[in-house]
Amino acid sequence: MMNLLLGRAGTEMTNDPAFLARVRRLAVVSVVALGAIWLLAVTTLAAHPTIDLALMLGWAGMPAVLSLSIRRAGVRRLVAVPSALVGAALVAVCLTAPPEGGVARAGWLLLTAGILLGAGLGAWFWYRWFPVPASLDKPFAPARWALIEVHVGLVIVGLLLIVLGEFV
Numbered sequence: 530m531m532n533l534l535l536g537r538a539g540t541e542m543t544n545d546p547a548f549l550a551r552v553r554r555l556a557v558v559s560v561v562a563l564g565a566i567w568l569l570a571v572t573t574l575a576a577h578p579t580i581d582l583a584l585m586l587g588w589a590g591m592p593a594v595l596s597l598s599i600r601r602a603g604v605r606r607l608v609a610v611p612s613a614l615v616g617a618a619l620v621a622v623c624l625t626a627p628p629e630g631g632v633a634r635a636g637w638l639l640l641t642a643g644i645l646l647g648a649g650l651g652a653w654f655w656y657r658w659f660p661v662p663a664s665l666d667k668p669f670a671p672a673r674w675a676l677i678e679v680h681v682g683l684v685i686v687g688l689l690l691i692v693l694g695e696f697v
Contacts, residue, residue: 540668541655544602548668552605556595563588563615565688566640570618573633573695576626580618587615608655612648619644633694636687643683650676 540548567584570576590611598605619641627634652658654665654673665673 539657542602542605549599551668552595552599556592559591559595562684563591569691570622573628574622574626576622580621580626583614583618587611590614608651612651616644616648628694630694633691636690636694639683639690640687643680643687646683647680650680
């Protein structure tokens with residue numbers, strides 16, 4: 530059971546200098562993206578306060594874990610905690626507090642899909658819970674970047690639709 534939770538270590542869970550730049554970038558991006566998600570949730574949704582709290586804890590936790598993991602790579606395994614908080618909160622938004630407007634609702638759905646895809650990619654590539662084919666094994670492989678681009682694209686389009694649906 531422990532091996533399933535920990536997976537096998539790939540480059541993503543080491544202090545490989547080539548990968549540390551990505552970890553730093555992810556820490557910065559998580560501050561901005563998760564902060565925007567929390568802000569949009571608290572200002573536009575009538576969601577349960579637990580959802581807002583989970584999003585806030587994910588926003589604080591993800592960059593903290595990533596930043597700490599730059600010096601201690603083993604800490605990086607804890608990214609699952611803020612990831613799970615944000616993912617569960619967004620699923621709860623979609624199930625219990627979707628906005629009335631169709632554009633904003635589509636935005637929350639796309640955003641949630643993008644975040645869940647990112648979590649799935651993390652489980653696959655970082656935790657190695659599933660076999661990683663050779664074409665996706667290297668952190669900078671073109672096929673892996675394509676999947677990351679889909680994840681990022683869903684998040685960005687989702688955020689834009691939420692803003693358009695709520696403020697324009």
